[in-house]
Every structure is written in C-alpha cells, then in structure tokens.
Amino acid sequence: MAAVQRHVTEFCDRFGLQLPILEAPMAGACPPELAIAVAEAGGMGADGVVLDPPDRITAWVERFRAGSAGPFQLNIWIPDPPIEAPARLRAAEEYLGGWGTPGEAGAAAPVFAEQCEAMLDAAPTVISSIMGLFDAAYVERMHARGIAWFACATTLSDALAAQEAGADAIVAQGMEAGGHRGTFDPAAAEHTDVGLFALLPHLVDRIRVPVIASGGIADGRGVAAALALGASAVQVGTALLRSPEAGIDEGWAAALADLPPERSVPTRAYSGRLGRAVPTPFVTAWTRPGAPPPAPYPDQRRLVGRWRRGAATGVDPVNQWAGQGAALARRAPAGTIVQDMWDTACALLA
Structure with missing residues (x-):
C-alpha cells in the first residue's frame, strides 16, 4: 500500500489532481x-481534438476554463502515412451504396500543424498523443511552455520509443479499451491485442516515467487493481458515457447498458482504423461473407460521413464505441462516478 500511495501522490501532486x-x-x-465535472471531482478532464479545427479547440478550452480551474488534457492523433488503395475505396463505396444514397462530401480535415499550434496556445496541463509520436521540436516547445506530454502505447516497444522521445507519462492502453486502438502501425492493430493487466506490469517494470492504465476500467475495483499493479493513475472513458454530462446519442447510451465484455467488437467499419465498438447491425455487416474490407483511414471515415449526411437507412448515426467494461457504466453524474470509483478503490487498497 505504501508504494501505491507514493506513486499516486507523486503523480497527483505533479499534475494538480486530487485523485x-x-x-x-x-x-x-x-x-x-x-x-468540467471530472476536473471538479478532483480528476483530469479531456478533449479529443483529432477532428477539430483550431477555432473549435480554442472554444472548447474557453468553455472548460469558464467552469473549472482544474487540470485537463488535449489529445490528438499523429497522422498516418497516406495509404493509396483505390480498389478498396471503390469496393467500400459500392458496399455502402446498399444502404442508400450518399450526401455531399464533408469539410476538409483540419490541418495537423495548425491543430498543434492551437493546442500550444491553449496551454493545457497535458497534450497527449495516440497512434505515434510528436517530433522533437514540438516536444521541446511543449515542455518550454510547461505542458506535459502523455503518449499512448499498446506495446513495450512503443512505450520505450515514447519515453526516449520525451514523454512525461505513458498511457498503457489494453485491448479492452473502447474506441480506437493506439498502435503506432495501423496494420498491426489486430495483432497487438494485449489485455491491460498483462500489459501494465510489463511496462511498469521497464519504464522510468509514470504509467497510466487504460482499458476496461469502469469501477473502483478496476482502479484498485491497476494501482496495485504499478499504475500511477487510470484513464476511463466508457464508464463516463452514460452520465448526463456526456450527452451522447440515446441509442448509443442504451446499447452500453448490460453489454457483456465478449459482445464489444474490434472493427474498422467506422473509420478504417481499428476500434472497439457495440456490435450494431452496421458494424457486423462488414464481417459478413462477401463483404469487402473497409477502406483505409481516413477514406472509410469520409465515406461513412457522406452516407450519414445522405438518404441512407441502417448506417449508425454516430460511432458507437464501447470498451469491455461497458456493462459497468452507470447513469449517474460524472462527478459521482469518479468519486465513487476512488472511494471504492481506497477501501480495497486499505
């Protein structure tokens, strides 16, 4: 317990957390x-900005700071090298045609360099990355402004690369996690399916910087287990999605209720990048005999967006991501969820 308390206290003191x-x-x-609700409960708030242009990043930060002086992170994907696969793109487009008529093309994707500048200007507690590493010059600028870098890793080799590149902490993402898998190599995602409680001690024993546990943690028991295995903190997503503050699509929220761990599925149907989701009819349609593979990222994301904007039926209106702990997600205020997690973890660790 003393070692756990030391790791947690050092991490919380460094990043302005109460829990x-x-x-x-x-x-x-x-x-x-x-x-805001998470930060006001003593944790760290967050925003994923991969699809946000600079003005939207700025607006989000202004709204957060109007409601809390607590710590928060901004997270972005490191861009994948472009993949030219015209045959896969055509096949995916033809397959989507079975759901109806597509709409107009969406707005151009935000420019990564401009997003990075907007994050620096916003001066969050943490800028975090997934799918790869920031270049050395950006890390130096980040640190010069007093901003920490948290890097997501799904393997020891990726974690070591991030540590050597200057990451202040590693987010150890187990395969249980909902949403996109953070492998540096997009083609390797299916083969890096390591569970969190195997990955976590493997990293903790070999990494100098703090390790944050992520994937399948949805109550205080998971928090306690992760901290006992050497994590300095935990990161939770699916556990908060049914809170009123999350405000997600009602169909998605309902699908999370009582979803067994074995029912959430890895899929490339939404974006072309592998992620764990609810097995909706749209998601499972891409696994039927004769179905083509989804187009590569970001082509698949753009295609799905077009059909959502068109006259289509059966295309999920939103990406229904779900971690394997979805059945533990509660309809309760986010602050209550976070505090209950910590109270239960403290009781177990004591």
Missing part, C-alpha cells in the same frame, strides 16, 4: 461539461 482518475479524450464525446 488519480483521468477522463479519456474521446473525440466527439467529450463536451466541456463532462471534462
């Missing part, structure tokens, strides 16, 4: 109200 629970930065499901 070691971080909101996962879920793009499209992190309104400022959710981040």
Whole structure:
C-alpha cells in the first residue's frame, strides 16, 4: 500500500489532481461539461481534438476554463502515412451504396500543424498523443511552455520509443479499451491485442516515467487493481458515457447498458482504423461473407460521413464505441462516478 500511495501522490501532486482518475479524450464525446465535472471531482478532464479545427479547440478550452480551474488534457492523433488503395475505396463505396444514397462530401480535415499550434496556445496541463509520436521540436516547445506530454502505447516497444522521445507519462492502453486502438502501425492493430493487466506490469517494470492504465476500467475495483499493479493513475472513458454530462446519442447510451465484455467488437467499419465498438447491425455487416474490407483511414471515415449526411437507412448515426467494461457504466453524474470509483478503490487498497 505504501508504494501505491507514493506513486499516486507523486503523480497527483505533479499534475494538480486530487485523485488519480483521468477522463479519456474521446473525440466527439467529450463536451466541456463532462471534462468540467471530472476536473471538479478532483480528476483530469479531456478533449479529443483529432477532428477539430483550431477555432473549435480554442472554444472548447474557453468553455472548460469558464467552469473549472482544474487540470485537463488535449489529445490528438499523429497522422498516418497516406495509404493509396483505390480498389478498396471503390469496393467500400459500392458496399455502402446498399444502404442508400450518399450526401455531399464533408469539410476538409483540419490541418495537423495548425491543430498543434492551437493546442500550444491553449496551454493545457497535458497534450497527449495516440497512434505515434510528436517530433522533437514540438516536444521541446511543449515542455518550454510547461505542458506535459502523455503518449499512448499498446506495446513495450512503443512505450520505450515514447519515453526516449520525451514523454512525461505513458498511457498503457489494453485491448479492452473502447474506441480506437493506439498502435503506432495501423496494420498491426489486430495483432497487438494485449489485455491491460498483462500489459501494465510489463511496462511498469521497464519504464522510468509514470504509467497510466487504460482499458476496461469502469469501477473502483478496476482502479484498485491497476494501482496495485504499478499504475500511477487510470484513464476511463466508457464508464463516463452514460452520465448526463456526456450527452451522447440515446441509442448509443442504451446499447452500453448490460453489454457483456465478449459482445464489444474490434472493427474498422467506422473509420478504417481499428476500434472497439457495440456490435450494431452496421458494424457486423462488414464481417459478413462477401463483404469487402473497409477502406483505409481516413477514406472509410469520409465515406461513412457522406452516407450519414445522405438518404441512407441502417448506417449508425454516430460511432458507437464501447470498451469491455461497458456493462459497468452507470447513469449517474460524472462527478459521482469518479468519486465513487476512488472511494471504492481506497477501501480495497486499505
């Protein structure tokens, strides 16, 4: 217990936390109200900005700071090298045609360099990355402004690379986690399916910087187990999605209730990048015999967006991400969820 308390206290003191629970930065499901609730409960709020242009990043931060002086992180994907696969793109487009007529193309994707500048200007407690590493010059600028870098890793080799590149903490993402898997190599995602409680001690024993546990943690028992295995903090996402502050689509929220761990599925159907989701009819349709593989990222994301904006039926209106702990997600205020997690963890660790 003493070692656990030391790791937790050092981490919380360093990053301005009252308790070691971080909101996962879920793009499209992190309104400022959710981040404020987590931060006001003593944890760290978050926003996933991969789809946000600079003005939207700035607006989110202003709304957060109007409601809380607590710590928060902004998270972004490191861009994948472009994949040219015209045959896969055509096949996916033809398959989507079975759901109806597509709408107009959406707005151009935000420019990564501009997003990075907006994050620096916002001066959050933490800028975090997934799918790869920031370049050395950006890390130096980040640190010069007093901003920490948290890097997501799903393997020891990725974690070591992030540590050597200057990461201040590693987010150890187990395969139980909802949403996108953070492998640096997009083609390797299916093969890096390591559970959190195997990955966590493997990293803790070999990494100098603090390790944050992420994946399948949805109550105080998971928090206690992760801290006992050497994590300095935990990051939770699916556990917060049924809170009123999250404000997600009601169909998605209902699908999380009582979803068994074995029912959430890894899929590329929404974006072309592998992520864990609810097995909706749309998601499972891409696994039927004769179905084509989804187009690569970001082509698949753009295609699905077009059909959502068109005259289509059966295309999920939102990405229904779900971690394997979804059945533990509660309809309760986010602050209550976070505090209950910590109270239960403290009782167990004591």
